[in-house]
Amino acid sequence: MTSEHHGLGPTRARVLALLQSAAAPLSVADVADELGLHKNSARFHLEGLREAGYVDCTTGATGHLGRPPLLFTATSDSPNVTNSHLMELTQVLIRSFVSSLPDASRLAEEAGRSWGREVSDDTEPATDVLDGLVAQLAERGFGTIRGEDALTFTRCPFRPEVGLAELPVVCAIHQGFIDGYLDSCGGTHSADRIQVGPRLCHLDLHDAGAQMRVAAS
Numbered sequence: 059m060t061s062e063h064h065g066l067g068p069t070r071a072r073v074l075a076l077l078q079s080a081a082a083p084l085s086v087a088d089v090a091d092e093l094g095l096h097k098n099s100a101r102f103h104l105e106g107l108r109e110a111g112y113v114d115c116t117t118g119a120t121g122h123l124g125r126p127p128l129l130f131t132a133t134s135d136s137p138n139v140t141n142s143h144l145m146e147l148t149q150v151l152i153r154s155f156v157s158s159l160p161d162a163s164r165l166a167e168e169a170g171r172s173w174g175r176e177v178s179d180d181t182e183p184a185t186d187v188l189d190g191l192v193a194q195l196a197e198r199g200f201g202t203i204r205g206e207d208a209l210t211f212t213r214c215p216f217r218p219e220v221g222l223a224e225l226p227v228v229c230a231i232h233q234g235f236i237d238g239y240l241d242s243c244g245g246t247h248s249a250d251r252i253q254v255g256p257r258l259c260h261l262d263l264h265d266a267g268a269q270m271r272v273a274a275s
Contacts, residue, residue, distance in 0.1 A: 069095070071139040073103045074112060074132060078139070083116065083129035104130050112136035145219035152224040163230045170234025171241075178242035187245040188263070194239065211252075211259040229254055236261070 066074065072093055077084060084092075090100035107113040111133060118129040156162050177194055192202045192209070199215030216228045229252055236249050250262040 066137075066139065069093075069099070070103045070106060073100065074107055074136060075139045077107075077113060077130060077132040078136065080131075083118070083131045085118065085127040085129055087127070089130070107136075141215075142219070145216070148216075148228075149220050149224050152220075152227050156227050157224060162227055166227045166230035167234035167237070170231035170236075171238035172234075173231070174235040174238025174240075175242040178239045187240065187243045187247055190243065191236065191239055207263050207265070209261040209263065211261070214259065229259075 073089055076089060076092055086097055086101045086104060089095065089104065090097045093100070095103075104113060104115075108115050108130070112135065114131050114133050116129050116131075118127045156166060159165060179190060188204060188209075192204050195202050195211075199213070200211055201213030203210040203212060217225065220228055233249075233252050236252075240247050240249060246266040248264050248266065250264070253260040253262075
């Protein structure tokens with residue numbers, strides 16, 4: 059999840075993520091040491107999170123003379139600032155319920171196709187279908203460069219998170235997503251198979267309408 063969703067700057071999001079993953083309340087010094095921040099900076103961000111209702115603050119016991127430290131914990135109302143829990147759950151579900159099936163890729167594509175149809179906009183003019191597809195992929199974390207007759211994926215949000223054994227199923231879901239989206243939009247575009255590379259992925263596109271116009275001219 060990005061700051062566009064949770065409304066936090068990068069440093070404050072890191073502070074909240076640390077508190078959410080901590081097994082016990084943390085002090086200002088704990089947060090500063092863990093994230094490499096100055097104590098004043100750590101205190102500033104913790105106070106901001108507390109004012110927003112995302113962090114609770116209690117007084118810790120020291121067992122000796124001196125001012126007891128303030129201890130901070132994330133509240134149940136605090137927003138998720140990472141997707142690691144969802145990625146892990148996705149991997150477990152794919153490994154346990156999909157990858158072991160003999161027709162895992164086909165089922166994954168069918169699921170993706172239904173998903174693509176659900177998000178498509180039937181009122182979209184055919185000339186805007188590819189722009190719409192690129193926008194839908196961007197919303198889901200994909201970096202996509204649109205060429206005249208191809209898409210190049212410069213970033214996949216799943217590649218760094220999902221295991222190699224599960225990645226083909228994820229790719230099949232997104233193949234279905236693209237196919238379902240293009241079919242449902244009612245345009246003339248179709249897609250070849252996604253070519254998965256070591257860093258970039260590539261997808262060739264075909265426009266039957268353009269081909270017919272060329273043939274008729």
